[in-house]
Amino acid sequence: MFSLRADDGDDTRLGFFSDIRDFFTGHEDALSEFDPEADVDGEDRGCWLSPRLIGPDAPGALRRALHPEGGSGDDPVNVWIDLHDTTGRTIGSYFAGAVTLERWEEEEGGTAVATLSCWLASLPEAGAHEVWKAWSRRSPTAVNDWVSLPIGQREGWLEVARKYLGAAGKVNPRREQYTLDGANISDVASFYCAIGEAMNGPGGYYGSNLAALDDCLFGGFGPAAPFRLVWESSEVAADMLGGLPAYHPNASVLDLIVNCLERRGVTVEFA
Incomplete structure (x- = not known):
């Protein structure tokens, strides 16, 4: 489970959603720090992403925050993308800056999909998505759980x-x-x-x-x-x-x- 939280001093919650797509897209090979030809400074420059939020449970709040009344329709805001465990407790966060709502659509069955444009300091690791899902159900209690992950x-x-x-x-x-x-x-x-x-x-x-x-x-x-x-x-x-x-x-x-x-x-x- 994920949610959006405004970086407004009040931590205004902008709605929960069931999944996120096109967000965990990066891969920084740990060996690259030893390679002088690797683009190891790229993450310091930041990157733009267009993640899709699946099934927001409060679409009105999300749309009002990203398309405020009287605003231009594309006024950027800063948010935290929070990850939650099965009890709803926040277990981790990613900061996203200059967020705008690029598209709003309904999938088959009425599921809402919100496509954002946002800036991140570095691309979230592709392999982190499944790890977050596993840790949302149970954090590690024994060493070497990571061994089951492929290189x-x-x-x-x-x-x-x-x-x-x-x-x-x-x-x-x-x-x-x-x-x-x-x-x-x-x-x-x-x-x-x-x-x-x-x-x-x-x-x-x-x-x-x-x-x-x-x-x-x-x-x-x-x-x-x-x-x-x-x-x-x-x-x-x-x-x-x-x-x-x-x-x-x-x-x-x-x-x-x-x-x-x-x-x-x-x-x-x-x-």
Whole structure:
């Protein structure tokens, strides 16, 4: 379940809807941060989308907000697109700016479809849609739920873990030692899924790129360094991450990850 909430200081609710289409359309390969030819700065420039909201339950409120009386019919507004669990509780949000109502139509059976034009800071991950649906029914209670996702969709898991407002977003207290299960690390995104759960439990987040990992080591998203990290099944990471080029002389992706951890005072113990 989704809803629109006006960014007006009063958090005016503009209606709920059953689904959203043409919104989760992006894909940022976690490996791209190591590729100097990748368009890694593209998300900072923002993007325009035309998502379709399916079945608003308060179409009058939505149309009045986006086509206000006395307005030009295309006066833009800023909104939050909220995601809800099965009880109606908000579990995450995306900010959309300069929103206008481009089209209003009725599908077969009378379902309303509102097509918007809006600006987002970055494209929502394509793989995040199904993860949001799953977490709306039940947030992760066991580690490695992300392993069932195919490579290429785990970036969506990381996006949801970062934005999730429920129990899975809570952080663990600081300890002297943490254990990273490396048995399922089969791409770069897998490492971030695994270390998020090692540090913050099932569905936990602890960075999705080197810059975010470095920030987390200061304590913003969980325990701060220094601490000891016991990396179990490290041979899997050595085979996988160690073979990925980092476009640095004599350095692999694994090298840069370990250097990031050790630079902030983490003692990495390969087991």
